[in-house]
Ligand code: HEC
């Protein structure tokens with residue numbers, strides 16, 4: 001602002017005051033009136049030329065390829081996993097059996113689709129079609145819409161047998177759909193949960209799919225690297241009011257890193273969990289059919305074998321021996337990180353400035369760590385790779401407005417993993433519940449009572465419109 005005091009006095013609103021007051025006071029008043037003038041002017045400018053999210057980058061998907069340097073055998077596992085990731089599951093009598101009795105969709109790739117297989121929620125929500133497939137009689141909950149994000153629903157508190165909410169925390173995923181009415185479900189009678197009633201009582205929180213690109217790299221970052229990065233950021237973090245901590249496994253105490261709350265340990269665990277929770281397919285990691293709390297599952301809904309998926313002991317091909325869960329994990333492990341639109345001085349001046357503002361001015365990077373390097377992996381292509389994930393893999397208190405009321409491990413009801421920002425340029429929906437498609441709103445949502453990001457967002461809000469635009473352009477280049 002200081003340099004604006006050099007503006008010739010004839011351009012100022014109340015220059016006549018100069019003669020009545022002492023020189024120091026005059027200077028202050030001149031500054032003040034100039035500020036008022038600039039604020040009013042800036043307001044007009046903002047109305048007309050406010051910074052805007054340029055929207056998803058067009059052109060081909062710059063994600064979804066296998067990481068470079070794989071052997072032919074590793075590539076065979078990648079392709080086998082890619083195929084299985086897209087298989088559409090049915091209840092019984094088809095090629096891929098075991099769907100249900102409750103589910104959110106019928107293939108991994110239906111939810112993980114944008115901008116290429118493995119990614120996040122597509123523009124057109126497949127759940128609308130899946131809900132009614134094969135004669136199913138599901139009602140669409142109000143939060144599932146054709147042009148909205150793919151969502152799963154968690155209940156914050158458990159419900160009793162009468163449908164009333166209890167004081168017992170729940171936090172679990174409640175399948176949106178059941179197989180009732182499907183031609184391959186025979187005698188299963190199973191009503192959907194009463195989502196409307198839960199919504200009215202503010203007992204539902206949503207999650208959208210996180211992309212699975214670069215997952216092998218995330219898996220290969222050592223605990224030491226995560227903790228050393230936290231230590232390296234600690235001075236800025238303290239200054240800006242950011243804390244954050246790792247989430248840890250209840251099984252072995254090591255840092256967990258997958259999912260919106262960094263609640264899951266490994267790709268294998270996530271594959272097994274997703275297969276059963278999202279699709280109702282039991283497997284070697286989660287061999288038992290999910291219950292239907294607070295009620296037991298009706299026997300007519302328990303079709304097929306248990307588990308639905310397992311090691312194929314009789315297979316004659318190498319990749320065929322793997323269970324689906326192992327194969328899904330291998331596919332995601334070998335998926336490369338998304339390719340940004342440009343790097344370094346190959347980017348436009350605006351994008352280069354945006355990166356500078358992100359890391360050096362607004363300090364978004366105090367949580368969104370631009371890169372970490374992987375350790376030594378048993379897959380050489382995953383060893384010592386710079387993973388440009390833009391996350392510290394820690395969980396942070398994000399304030400009252402983002403809080404979802406669900407605790408997972410050491411991640412409390414208002415804590416979330418710093419969302420990795422790689423691939424952001426081609427994403428459609430943002431934040432854990434997909435509440436916005438606008439990057440600017442996603443940034444503003446970081447600030448609310450109790451959020452560790454409040455200091456950083458305060459700096460962001462002080463940027464000029466041009467600077468904000470540069471930052472948004474940078475984010476859409478990722
Ligand atoms: C109905 C949509 C849906 C289907 C089907 C689905 N997912 Fe997901 N996936 C999600 C959601 C929602 C999340 C975020 C969950 C969370 O954090 O609680 C997620 C997260 C993940 C993650 C964590 C990625 C990360 O880095 O955070 C992995 C891995 C994953 N899914 C794998 C799979 C696999 C494998 C399948 C198929 C067996 C699958 N998903 C099927 C919706 C889906």
Ligand code: HEC
Pocket residue numbers: 242362363364365366367368396398402416417418419420421424429430431432433439442443446452453456457460475
């Ligand atoms: C205190 C740590 C912290 C700071 C500081 C921070 N973020 Fe975030 N960011 C997060 C967390 C945690 C999430 C996930 C929140 C959620 O989904 O509820 C997130 C989500 C995002 C998302 C949405 C990503 C997605 O996958 O949906 C964007 C975009 C983003 N941040 C950009 C920024 C920018 C730009 C800044 C700086 C102006 C910033 N963040 C500062 C922690 C932080």
